[in-house]
Amino acid sequence: MSLVVFVGGVPNAGKSTIAAGLAGAIPHTEFIDGDFVFSESEEEAFKDFSLRDQWTKQLEKIVVVINQKVALNRNVAVAWPLLQSGYDYVKSNITDKARIYCVFLNPDLASLGKNRLARPLKESDKERGYDMHAEGYPKQKFWDLVLDTTEMLPFDTVRVITQAIE
Numbered sequence: 001m002s003l004v005v006f007v008g009g010v011p012n013a014g015k016s017t018i019a020a021g022l023a024g025a026i027p028h029t030e031f032i033d034g035d036f037v038f039s040e041s042e043e044e045a046f047k048d049f050s051l052r053d054q055w056t057k058q059l060e061k062i063v064v065v066i067n068q069k070v071a072l073n074r075n076v077a078v079a080w081p082l083l084q085s086g087y088d089y090v091k092s093n094i095t096d097k098a099r100i101y102c103v104f105l106n107p108d109l110a111s112l113g114k115n116r117l118a119r120p121l122k123e124s125d126k127e128r129g130y131d132m133h134a135e136g137y138p139k140q141k142f143w144d145l146v147l148d149t150t151e152m153l154p155f156d157t158v159r160v161i162t163q164a165i166e
Contacts (some may be wrong), residue, residue: 002070002098003029005165006090008081008143009105010132011125014154015079018105021158022077026165030069034080037061059086063093070098081132087142103161104143107150109133 003026007019016033023031037058038046046054062080069076082090082102090100109130138146145164149157 010129013105019077019079029075
C-alpha cells in the first residue's frame with residue numbers, strides 16, 4: 001500500500017521544505033508542491049476564479065497526480081493545507097491503494113509575521129496565516145499530527161514525522 005502524506009500549515013510554516021524532505025527520507029516517495037501543480041495554461045484558465053475556487057481546482061489536480069503516482073506504487077508527500085472539506089474530498093477520491101497521513105506544521109502566532117524560510121512573505125500571506133488560525137486549520141480532527149515547529153529545524157521536523165508515521 002502506498003503512503004500519501006499531506007503537509008499542511010500556515011504560509012511560511014515550511015510545508016514545501018518538509019514535504020520535500022519527507023520525499024527524500026521515505027523510500028519511493030515523490031514530492032508534490034500544491035502551489036505549483038498547474039501548468040501555465042491551467043493557471044491562465046483559472047486566473048479569474050476566486051481564491052477558494054482556485055484552491056478547489058488545485059486540490060482536484062493534486063488528487064489526479066497522487067492517483068497517477070500511487071498507480072505506479074509510489075508514495076507521495078504533498079505540501080498543501082487542508083480543511084475538513086478538502087480532506088473529505090481527498091479521502092473519497094484517492095484510490096484505496098493508499099494510506100493517507102496528515103501533518104499540520106503549527107509555528108506559534110508570534111512567528112507568523114516573520115520570514116522564517118527561503119520564500120519571503122507577502123503581507124497577504126501574513127494575513128492569510130492569521131486567518132487560517134482563526135478558521136481553525138490547526139484544530140481539524142483529521143490531522144494525524146500537529147507540530148509546533150517554531151523552534152524546530154527542517155531535519156528534526158522530518159525525523160519526527162517519519163517516526164510518527166511508522
